[in-house]
Amino acid sequence: MSQFLLLAVVLAAMAFAFQVGRNRAIRTAGGPTGIKDLHSLPAYYGWYVAIWAGLPALLVLLAWVGLEERIITLLLVQGLPPSLTEGLSDGRVGLLVNDIKNLATGGITSGDPTPAVQAAAERYRRWLGIADAARWALVLVVVLGGLSVAWRRLSPAFRARNRVEATLLGILVLFSSIAILTTLGIVLSVLFESVLFFQRVPWTEFLFGTQWSPQIALRADQVGASGAFGAVPLFTGTLLISAIAMLIAVPIGLLSAIYLSEYAAPRLRAWSKPTLEVLAGIPTVVYGFFAALTVAPFMRELGESIGLDVASESALAAGAVMGIMIIPFVSSLSDDVINAVPQSLRDGSYALGATQAETIKRVILPAALPGIVGGVLLAVSRAIGETMIVVMAAGLAANLTANPLESVTTVTVQIVTLLTGDQEFDSAKTLAAFALGLTLFAVTLTLNVIALHIVRKYREQYE
Amino acid sequence: MNSTATAPRRPIDIVNASLKRRYGAERRFRWLGLIAVMLGLGFVALLLVSIVSKGYTAFWQTYIQLPVTLSAADIDPKGVITAADTAAETRRKALVRANFRTPVRDALRAQFPDVSGRTDRRALNALISGGAALQLRHLVSEDPALIGTEQTLWLVADDDVDMFMKGRSTPIDEQPGAGEARPSAATGDITLTAAADDFTRITTSVRGFLERRTERLDRDIARLERILADLAGEGAQISAAMDDADAAARDRLEDRAARVDDRSGQIARKLERTRGEREALGARLAAAAAGEPLALSDEMPSFMVAINGGMVKVQEATADRLSGTVVSTLASADPAPPGTWRLLELRTPEDDRRLSDRQVAWIWQLEQRGLIEQRFNTLFFTNGTSREPELAGIAAALVGSFYTLVLTLLFSFPIAVGAALYLEEFAPKNRFTDLIEVNINNLAAVPSIVFGLLGLAVFINVFGVPRSTPLVAAMVLTLMTLPTIIIASRAALKAVPPSIREAALGVGASPLQTQFHHVLPLALPGMLTGTIIGMAQALGETAPLLMIGLIAFIVDIPGGLTDPATVLPVQIFMWADSPERGFVERTSAAIMILLAFLVLMNLAAVLLRRRFERRW
Amino acid sequence: MSTTAEAIDTNTGNLRAADFDGERAFEGTLGDITTREPRMECRAVNVWYDANHAIREVSLDIGKHEVVAMIGPSGCGKSTFLRCLNRMNDTIPAARVTGSIKLDGREVLDRGIDVVPLRAQVGMVFQKPNPFPKSIYENIAYGPRIHGLVNHKSELDELVETSLKRAGLWNEVKDRLGQPGTGLSGGQQQRLCIARTIAVSPEVILMDEPCSALDPIATAVIEELIAELKQDYSIAIVTHSMQQAARVSERTAYFHLGDLLEVGATAQIFEDPQHHLTRAYVTGRFG
Known part of the structure; x- marks a missing residue:
């Protein structure tokens, strides 16, 4: 809570600095009548001072909040008597530290604390107090320091507006770079962990192995200590479900886009287009629920009634529901693409005496094909990356099959399974999730880049 | 088509001749499109109907009304x-320790x-939710003076009872007795004689069940006989082949023969x-055809008779x-006149439901006494989650979603607007x-x-943002x-005509002043629309949050x-x-609430767009 | 107010605002709208786009083996009228057409008439060349294929060749029939579109400013082509260029703000127009 209070104090200081800066600017210019002698409007001088007072302090505060816990924990571990930590794994030390912290903050601890632990807790409490005081002191000093620096620079000739605007522009550039930072963060995080993973499991086994059973025993000496990390069954499972989804989404999406843009009466179009788009706005967890509780049992019963053995977590159910989810995606992309085909081509075809269907099938669709292909690729990328539907409606067991009635698992399902539940951070099991994430990211990124490129080229062709 | 033979056909004749086929194709194509649209719309309808039909009942919850004695011996x-002089903290702890369960059980x-x-008592206790004790605790903590008094309270029923009351456990057919019924005793195993043929329904049902079972057994027998014949044939083949086979092949064949024999x-x-089963059934x-009584079992629909204020479960x-x-x-064991007693059929067999016949009998009696009813489910909106469906609510998730969304908005709106402003208005065209x-x-x-992987690896493991919190979720x-x-936002900025910028720059405003004073206010509605849609997306997002411990x-x-x-x-x-x-209906209801919020947000976006849409 | 009197008065060529206010009552067409061997006969054709009365009471014949040019300032409705002749206006939902247009004596504007065979008989070439994004061969083959005019690949090859030859494009493209039609130059594209139209063996070809997007040399080639094509087809051409009308057409019709003001032999229209507005237009006072 003290962080938020400090934050409020800094913000208040900024408001105060703004007033001070503005008033001083007016005064140095010789009162309200002298404002025209100032280089910038008085408010800019206020902003200038406020930025100096607030920005460095906020950065310091941010850094402090990020580092404080870590440094104190480090101190705490180093301060522990060697008898306590000797021979303990990092994880055990972590548990001990947690115990100490809980003891210090009055929480529940495991077992009765030993005197050494109690002493450590006492130290921890003391350090927390010191850190708190130091934070307040440091931040306030930075606020005052910034204030005084800015204060001394103020003079009528000072170009406050340019400085303020430069700062603002800098912030805008920073905001824009977040997109790059995000991509970088994604790449680095999955790459880093994947490299660790591939040090334990050769990448050839991962990419070409057909056995996937990542359940590693908790202790190294147990049976089956090394899991199998051949991801081929996951890739085929993902492809199978995506293929089913596309088989449903592409014809329905494309045909309904054609119907709505070429045939439908304006009134039908006016209400059915937004209604279809409702499908796009429904959260995927809802589709997952629908797949698991409505579609899968239905398909099972349907299969039973015609003598087919359908798994209760069949690829068909998950794929079908995913297909439904993707319909509006395909149809709105196709709609855009079809509308981009110039009217003159339609006219040319009609003028030769073609019927509407002939014009659509033989002129518009071939003309729109690149755009449609791009859209379908985007949809495929979406199907591959879709998580909730498969987590809820597809299986967990890696099953190398092309039979849609059986249960298969997918890359995303495995990522979720490996990373939820109890985990040690650098076990092969956890790292495998990042290797899968890397594969997923690489594949979808490639698909997206190709698809976006095709779509852009297509648009340029008719512009 | 004689014209082709006699004179060269004019193109227009060929065209005219092709018309029928071509218009057929046209119609088929059109139908295909219409079917696709209808399928799409049908899926929307199916999804919504499936969710709503599963979930609407969750907004009601079954309560049982009981006079509860809040005896001091149990509670305090x-x-x-x-x-009067107990400290607040001590009182709180005493309340947590107090036994509120016994008063509820005694009342039931x-x-x-x-x-x-023991078994029956446990079955009876299972009718009331564990939450009833919490209800009492809450009541007493509000007003300790209630201890020692008797209160008539509506207590939360168990989710199985709730499901039964909502008709999701078994359908019940009720039929009043046509003739007088004479019970042989008031308790224990008894016989019941009716003046009319009141029990034909039971016998028909049982006979029907047995006949269906016989048919299935007959089919099974036929199938097994066929397999057996096939196996015999295969065996014969193998022994025939064995006669003219070399040693290696003989070994293999013997192996096969052994397997066939086994099978x-x-x-x-x-x-x-x-x-044997089939014969016993026959x-x-x-x-039964000869007038012997038919026995019921737990695999068939159950029958019960409600008579003289009690219930009899039919065995034969x-x-x-x-x-x-x-x-x-x-x-009493007095004869019951026609119309005063009833025959109940529980159509789902006892084996296939969670409530036993006995429990159903109790619920039915409570219902007759007017002590059980469905009321608006406030718990669903005020509780956090629970292992018990009847106590599970969405309040915690809603608050969590609220915090997360507000933080997301605070983070993303300024950053997105800033980035859009820079990229659209200031950024030089370069590789960066x-x-x-x-x-x-x-x-x-x-x-x-x-x-989610990014959040886990970077925010949690590197930056040390606490796991499972709205903060990391929002990031x-x-x-x-x-x-x-x-x-x-960029689209909104693009829609502001350059003339506005030129006008502002023309009167000497700096580029930033131009943006903040003139362009931004005009682009704001469009930006807000985009933001609302982004927030709707964030509200429905699940997968990445599983990675960062929101689970x-x-x-x-x-x-x-x-x-x-x-x-949520x-x-x-x-x-x-x-x-x-019980969680199926809760889940569906939670989905309904989530969808309601999404609809509201999208509606807001649409209205905003309509209200501020400007044509330049 | 008598507009006829005024028209005579202003034969000197003075224009006034009233000539362009678009609200004048129809005053009839000067000259002879009929021709000796009519293929298409249009009588009292009116077109509305919603409430906008775009064509008023236009009557005009298009004869066999002749080129009829339609001239007039932009927005005068000549293109709209042209699009009525093969009912291309059907693709515009707001358009409404009344009156009578007959092709070889059969009514075209009847709701019951089928536009598919009509358009096979009355082909159209557009202002901007619009080849399909297919190969040159497929562009030509498209029409015959959909109408089922040919049964064998060899017949189709032959038809493609004759069509391209008649459009004067064969020698330029015979070695690259498989390449996309969109890769040709503007003039070639337009000739490709003409060849595409010819391939369905129409009786009438409508040309909507076919040369407006072309350079002078390409224009000259197309004009030669038109002169050849009129041996076999009736051609109605809308043009912005009076010189072009003078060069290619037998008869010329002058449209003004939705009215057909004057029709006549091309030489007469350009040398001795009867209406003062026709005169003003052909002498270049406005346009």
Whole structure:
């Protein structure tokens, strides 16, 4: 809570600095009548001072909040008597530290604390107090320091507006770079962990192995200590479900886009287009629920009634529901693409005496094909990356099959399974999730880049 | 087509001749399109109907009304709670320790004094939710003076009872007795004789069940016989082949013969068992035809008779006479005149439901006494999650979603607007800005789960942001929604005509002043629309949040941004995973609420767009 | 107010605002609208786009083996009228057409008439060349294929060749029939579109400013082509260029703000127009 209070104090200081800066600017210019002698409007001088007072302090505060816990924990571990930590794994030390912290903050601890632990807790409490005081002191000093620096620079000739605007522009550039930072963060995080993973499991086994059973025993000496990390069954499972989804989404999406843009009466179009788009706005967890509780049992019963053995977590159910989810995606992309085909081509075809269907099938669709292909690729990328539907409606067991009635698992399902539940951070099991994430990211990124490129080229062709 | 033979056909004749075929193709194509649209719309309808039909009942909850004695002996044996000088903390702890369960159980037992034996008592206690004790505790903590008094209270029923009351457990057919019924005794195993053929329904039902079973057995027998014959054929083939085979082949064949023998043995034994079963069934049916009583079992629909204020579970029946077990003591063994007693059929067999016949009998009696009813389910909106469906609510998830969304908005809106402003208005055309553009477009299509991995690896493990909190959730969702909002904001900025900028620059405003004073206000509605859509996306997002620990079981409503929390879609995910039937309707109801929020947000976006849409 | 009197008065060529206000009552067409061997006969054709009365009471014949040019300032409705002749206006939902247009004596505007065979008989070439994004061969083959005019590949090859030859394009493209039609130059594209139209063996070809997007040399080639094509087809051409009308057409019709003001032999229209507005237009006072 003290962080938020400090934050409020800094913000208040900024408001105060703004007033001070503005008033001083007016005064140095010789009162309200002298404002025209100032280089910038008085408010800019206020902003200038406020930025100096607030920005460095906020950065310091941010850094402090990020580092404080870590440094104190480090101190705490180093301060522990060697008898306590000797021979303990990092994880055990972590548990001990947690115990100490809980003891210090009055929480529940495991077992009765030993005197050494109690002493450590006492130290921890003391350090927390010191850190708190130091934070307040440091931040306030930075606020005052910034204030005084800015204060001394103020003079009528000072170009406050340019400085303020430069700062603002800098912030805008920073905001824009977040997109790059995000991509970088994604790449680095999955790459880093994947490299660790591939040090334990050769990448050839991962990419070409057909056995996937990542359940590693908790202790190294147990049976089956090394899991199998051949991801081929996951890739085929993902492809199978995506293929089913596309088989449903592409014809329905494309045909309904054609119907709505070429045939439908304006009134039908006016209400059915937004209604279809409702499908796009429904959260995927809802589709997952629908797949698991409505579609899968239905398909099972349907299969039973015609003598087919359908798994209760069949690829068909998950794929079908995913297909439904993707319909509006395909149809709105196709709609855009079809509308981009110039009217003159339609006219040319009609003028030769073609019927509407002939014009659509033989002129518009071939003309729109690149755009449609791009859209379908985007949809495929979406199907591959879709998580909730498969987590809820597809299986967990890696099953190398092309039979849609059986249960298969997918890359995303495995990522979720490996990373939820109890985990040690650098076990092969956890790292495998990042290797899968890397594969997923690489594949979808490639698909997206190709698809976006095709779509852009297509648009340029008719512009 | 004689014209082709005689004179060269004019093109127009060929065209005219092709018309029928071509218009057929046209019509078929058109139909195909219409079918596709209808399928799409049908899926929307199916999805919504399926959710609503499963979920609407969750807004009501079954309550049982009982006079509860809040006896001090159970709740406050030491008088700590009632004592005027007890400190608040001590009182709180005493309340947590106090036994509120016994008063609830005693009150229920008072309704059915004849229930005895551990199993039966446990079955009776199971009718009331564990939450009833919490209800009492809450009541007493509000007003300790209630201890020692008797209060008539509506207590939460167990989810199985709730499901039964909502008709999701078994359908019940009720039929008043046509003739007089004479019970042989008021308790224990009794017989019941009816003056009319009141029990033909039972016998028909049982006979129907047995006949269906016989048919199935007959089919099984036929199938097994066929397999056996096939195996015999195969065996014969093998022995024939064995005669002219070399040694190696002979070994293989012997192996096969052994396997075939093995299998034949298995099938023959199974066939024998099935035949035995079939014969026993046939004998029962024959005996029934001869007037012998038919016995009921737990695999068939159950029948009960409500008579003289008690209930009898039917074990055997003929058309006018049945024997059964009293599950709830009759007031007397007097003959019951026509119309005063009823025959109940529970169509789902006892084996296939969670409530036993006995429990159903109790519920039915409570219903007759007007002590059980469905009331608006406030718990659903005020509770956090729970292992018990009847106590599970969405309040914690809603608050979690609220915190997360507010934080996401606070993070993403300024960043997105700033980035859009820079990219659209200030950025020079160079490789750096190109890189940003490409990144934004690609991030919009990156699978959401990858953002979860980023959150886990970077925010939690590197920056040490606390796990499972709205804070880390908001950080991840911010990165996810940024592309959406940036793209919408840029479109809004593009829609502001250059003349506005020129006008502002023309009167000497600096570029930033131009943007903040003139362009931004005009683009704001469009930006807000994009932001709302981005927030709707964030509200429904689940997958990345699983990665960063939002999946924790959160009972308490989170109090701040760094408290462990969950959000609505994740709550839905967790409930959907629970096996209890009661959670199906809760999950659907939670989905309905989530969808309602999404509809509201999208509606707001549409209205905003309509209200401020400007044509230049 | 008598507009006829005024028209005579202003034969000197003075224009006034009233000539362009678009609200004048129809005053009839000067000259002879009929021709000796009519293929298409249009009588009292009116077109509305919603409430906008775009064509008023236009009557005009298009004869066999002749080129009829339609000239007039932009927005005068000549293109709209042309699009009525093969009912291309059907593709515009707001358009409404009344009156009578007959092709070889059969009514075209009847709701019951089928536009598919009509358009096979009355082909159209557009202002901007619009080849399909297919190969040159497929562009020509498209029409015959959909109408089922040919049964064998060899017949189709032959038809493609004759069509391209008649459009004067064969020698330029015979070695690259498989390449996309969109890769040709503007003039070639337009000739490709003409060849595409010819391939369905129409009786009438409508040309909507076919040369407006072309350079002078390409224009000259097309004009030669038109002169050849009129041996076999009736051609109605809308043009912005009076010189072009003078060069290619037998008869010329002058449209003004939705009215057909004057029709006559091309030489007469350009040398001795009867209406003062026709005169003003052909002498270049406005346009």
